[in-house]
Amino acid sequence: MSPWSPASSLGQSASPQSPPPRQRPPPSLPQPPAKKQKQPPKKQSSVKEPPKKKEQMKKKAKEPAKLPWEKTYEECCEEAKKAVDEHFKPKKPEKKVPINPADSAFFLKMTDVNRRKFIPPSDYDDSIT
Known part of the structure; x- marks a missing residue:
């Protein structure tokens, strides 16, 4: 047969022998059921609040902050005063870390040599003088 024959275009083999029939794989054995893990018994609480009350409390606590254009003049003044007081309040000085005397002596010697x-x-x- 030629390579352009209709038999080769349909995927049929041109050889007179047919391939051996496929054999099915042996059936798989059923797996034993998985063992359930023992869970401790659940304790029932005697008194529970209904979830509605908790949700209402969360909603009240999470009110969004007012935007600047929604505030009154007095509220803006109070907020500005708080910010100014926070900025200008006395600050605690930072604790000084002691320096090793050997290190300080080394650096003092370096500055003296450079002088x-x-x-x-x-x-x-030189041109100016």
């Missing part, structure tokens, strides 16, 4: 070095004036400074 003693002669640095010639720059060309600009």
Whole structure:
């Protein structure tokens, strides 16, 4: 048969032998049911509040803050005064961490050495003098 024959285009094999029939896989054995884990018995509380009361309390507590254009003049003044007082209240000084004397002596020596070095004036400074 030619490669363009109708038999080859339909996916049929051109050879006279047919492939062996497929064999089914052996049936799988049923798996044993999974063991249930023991759960402790649930305790029933004697008194429970209905959920409606809790939801109402949460709604009341979570009122959104008023936007600036919804506030009265007095409310704006109070808020501004609180912000100013908070900003200008006395602040506690930071605790000073002691410095190791050996380290401070090392850096003091470095500054003394740099002071003693002669640095010639720059060309600009030399031209002025």
